Amino acid sequence: MGEDARVRVVVKLARSMAGADDVPGAVRVVAEAARVALDGSFAAVSVWERDRGRLRVLVNQGELTDGEEEFPADESYPVHDFPEITGFLHERWAAGGEPRAWVETVDGGTAGGVYRHERVAALRRRGRGSCVVVPVVLHGRAWGELYVARPVGAPAFGPAEADFASALAEVTASxxxxxxxLEEVRRLAYTDPLTGLANRRAVDARLEEAVGRHRRDGTVVSLVVCDINGLKRVNDSLGHVAGDHLLERFASVLSLCGAQLPAALAARLGGDEFCLVAVGPQAAEVVRVAEEVCRRAAALELGHGVACGVASTGQSIGPLGSARRLFRLADAAQYRAKTAGSRAPVVAGTTSTDDPVVQLADSVRGDLDRRAFRDREPSRGAPRGSGRGGERHVRPTRDE
Incomplete structure (x- = not known):
């Protein structure tokens, strides 16, 4: 490949990396580009897992042999089998040098590396004649390696290909x-900083997707909303550090219980309000988990347990046109639990759509009236006053 062609490859790889949405997609682009650019039959990208002392393969591209998959579940190799890797991943640029590629051939020849029979044996076992290996380094610290191989009978890699592989690895690192x-920005955008749970934005996204799925194929969607009792009293009497500790402890309880529901999302909506979003499990299973949340929360050192409401399409709640209605139903159930001082969750629609919780939820639509549940007239099914300082407000953005 000529100089101009290599420049075009580098530019194309840089653009592709810039447009990638995630690491799996990016490393697939890297492996395929490196394989084609270096005229290889096979390419792989691996990440160095320091805690395991292993190189784990993220992607394999090209001619795969037995036991190789494009995206392997757990194909990894102990780093101690290849001490030259730790040489490149530690000492060689720690002393001011740059990470460089090295070549190995099936007959034991090396260029820039140290002969290792394990790697040569791997070449022979897989019918490959030579390989070029180059570390991928991020901010002066090893991230993993790029590996490209050619079949037996093809010309072995030379110094020029090794240099080009090093350039590709640098583009990959960038x-x-x-x-x-980008992943850190996404994480911050969808994570509550105090508890580490998902935040309101993440809940909205999950629910919109889940409700769409429910409307397509009837998948059960459930929402559990919890309000910590007595947080204001803890903040006022013991300070906000104690209040934050209570929030963190309850977040752990919610996460632990939510793990019993496959792929459930545990989140903090804000203040003392939390929720679980479950997609798939039956309503009875979600209610059982909500009951466990209430029991565990009651045993926490601070606070006075939680008020918990459950809304599920597996109950008699009527048609679900939007995620906003599911929120209103869970809110209304949780409000009923709060005003009644219930130690168990209140579930919307346990009897029929004439259920008082369903009626209360549907009476507060939020299109013109954004008042609190407490402001509904008693004849509409909602007692007045409760919660923090006697106030309980519907979150307007859910009902807009």
């Missing part, structure tokens, strides 16, 4: 830095 920053 793209991965960008992706890691």
């Amino acid at each position: 793209g991965l830095v960008h992706l890691r920053r």
